[in-house]
Amino acid sequence: MAVSWEExxxxxxxxxxxxxxxxxxxxMQLGFAMLCAGSVRAKNAMNIMLTNVVDAVVGSISxxxxxxxxxxxxxxNSNPFIGTEFFGLKDIPSSSYDYSFFLYQWAFAIAVAGITSGSIAERTQFSAYLIFSFFLTGFVYPIVVHWIWSSSGxxxxxxxxxxxxxxxxxxxGSGVVHLVGGIxxxxxxxxxxxxxxxFDAFGKPVAMRGHNATLVVLGTFLLWFGWFGFNPGSFDKILVSYPKSSDQGNWTGxxxxxxxxxxxxSTxxxxxxxxxxxxxxxxDALDxxxxxxxxxxxxxxxxxxVEPWAAIICGxxxxxxxxxLNILCLKLRFDDPLEATQLHGGCGAWGVIFTGLFAKEEFVIQVYNSGDSGISRPYGLLLGGGWGLLGAQVVEVLVILGWVSITMxxxxxxxxxxxLLRIPVEEEVAGLDISRHGGYAYNALQQEETGRRFYAEYVQNAS
Known part of the structure; x- marks a missing residue:
């Protein structure tokens, strides 16, 4: 069907x-890679960077x-695994039958795997990354997406x-992306x-600080920059005119x-x-x-x-x-090298609940009803919008907790x-780079290791 020039x-x-x-x-994958590399010890830098690459390439296929x-x-009535152009794409609504839409959604999917990779860093077999990354991006995460982001969810x-x-x-995606990855x-x-x-013999935590604060800060700013695609970019159609208005559309949001x-x-x-x-x-810059x-x-x-003032409360x-949560995890002797569970899981859950408290009715109608007049929707409880929205937000948190738990x-x-999950103790102590990836990420460490081996062989031969 022919379309007009304006369309x-x-x-x-x-x-x-x-x-x-x-x-x-x-x-943001580059930001994740830099953040992760700087947050782990130098002897595991090559491993964590490789896992970030794997998250992207395996996530693409799955x-x-x-x-x-x-x-x-x-x-x-059709098989979701076999379709045209993309597998299963023939079952996608025509409004989403778009390569650009696929690419955008794929970028979200691989971010979820990156979050989980950070939680199990420095002690996990590489084969385990391949398996969980495929399963998470190909099945677990997409089901949550369908529940919340699909028009039929x-x-x-x-x-x-x-x-x-x-x-x-x-x-x-505070819940869809971050809570899924965190759980x-x-x-x-x-x-x-x-x-x-x-943790020592008495259960007290022993500091294992990352080896490069510069990479952590670089990764943070790259993630900050990428978040302007993550959040504002979720207006996948910005040129949508609102009825009875000449100055508003999705682009205003x-x-x-x-x-x-x-x-x-910032807050x-x-x-x-x-x-x-x-x-x-x-x-502490890392904190x-x-x-x-x-x-x-x-x-x-x-x-x-939400209004900007509410965003300050959120932060x-x-x-x-x-x-x-970081304090609690140390007391419970829970070890997450990148605080991914606390950061993405805890803050993600809070973000979903926050929306149920502070969402503004005018903005909800703008985003989800194209600014139609005469429409009433539940909105933030603390703004007088009733319990409907907050109830739905609580349900979202609970079903994500349940679904990810019973699958992952x-x-x-x-x-x-x-x-297939954890590497042997002696290899963990030596570092995954030298034990599993053929050498350290840094030449200085490689030279130091070579020197130690040469000296050990010299002492052995001399005796």
């Missing part, structure tokens, strides 16, 4: 915007073959009928146990979403800076970086439907959620029983 221009602009946002979200169809497939705010008259609002990482870390030497994202992350960073200063007695990211994770759910509480928990346990 063609609109489609082109929307496509370019969505592709640009997908590129920004993919850039999401292409299975994940996209599970997430957005709508056909009830039972939790979707765009479905019919709406759960509690509202549906769960998770605009860019998967929780089970992986619990089943593996802490790293060798992380893009700037607001970028502002709320920035304010939440969380400041609160973490001073909060950790009171607790540990010094200013601030995690605080900033915790604020971003928390605001991701409601970034498009403030998110920082204390992160600080509190048994999978990690099976890998553990098959001796």
């Amino acid at each position: 063609s221009v609109t489609y082109s602009i929307n496509t370019i915007y969505l592709l640009f946002s997908a590129y920004l979200v993919f850039l 999401y292409y073959l299975f994940g996209f169809a599970f997430a957005f497939g709508a056909g009830s 039972w939790l979707s705010p765009s479905s019919s009928p709406l759960l509690f008259g509202s549906g769960a609002i998770d605009f860019a 998967a990482g929780l089970w992986g870390s619990l089943i593996e146990g802490p790293r060798v030497g992380r 893009v700037g607001r979403t970028a502002v709320t994202t920035t304010l939440a992350g 969380a960073g400041i609160v973490t800076l001073f909060g950790r200063r009171l607790l540990v007695g010094h200013w 601030v970086c995690n605080g900033v990211l915790g604020g971003f994770v928390a605001i991701t759910s409601g970034c498009s439907v 403030f509480v998110g920082a204390w959620v992160l600080i509190g 928990g048994p999978m990690f346990y099976m890998l553990h029983k098959l001796h």
